[in-house]
Amino acid sequence: MVDYYTRRALLRKIAQEECRVTDLAEPFAMSLNAVSKHLKVLEAAGLLKRSKDGRVHRCRMDAAPLAQIDKVVKHYLSFWDAHLDAIQSELDELNK
Numbered sequence: 001m002v003d004y005y006t007r008r009a010l011l012r013k014i015a016q017e018e019c020r021v022t023d024l025a026e027p028f029a030m031s032l033n034a035v036s037k038h039l040k041v042l043e044a045a046g047l048l049k050r051s052k053d054g055r056v057h058r059c060r061m062d063a064a065p066l067a068q069i070d071k072v073v074k075h076y077l078s079f080w081d082a083h084l085d086a087i088q089s090e091l092d093e094l095n096k
Contacts, residue, residue: 006030007038011047011061018060 010024025035039059042048046065051058 003038006035007042010035010038010042014048014059014061015063018058021057021059024059 006028009027013019013024021036021039022032024039025032028035039048039050043050047062049060049062051060
């Protein structure tokens with residue numbers, strides 16, 4: 001089972017501040033390797049940027065992909081609002 005809650009929690013943490021991978025893994029009851037796999041998924045989605053300082057890996061959030069999603073969703077919300085308002089107007093006219 002994919003644990004979306006873990007990834008959301010990781011994103012919430014790195015949205016607040018840049019964190020070491022070990023610090024991110026601390027509150028979870030899973031291995032460091034398992035947390036790293038979640039981080040790789042977020043990195044592949046473009047939501048996480050990782051930097052290395054020797055053996056220390058630091059993660060920070062890149063919200064740019066979320067901004068793109070927000071733009072698309074807002075477009076479709078306004079599209080459907082306008083179309084649903086037109087349908088409602090037609091139904092109101094038919095019911096008169």
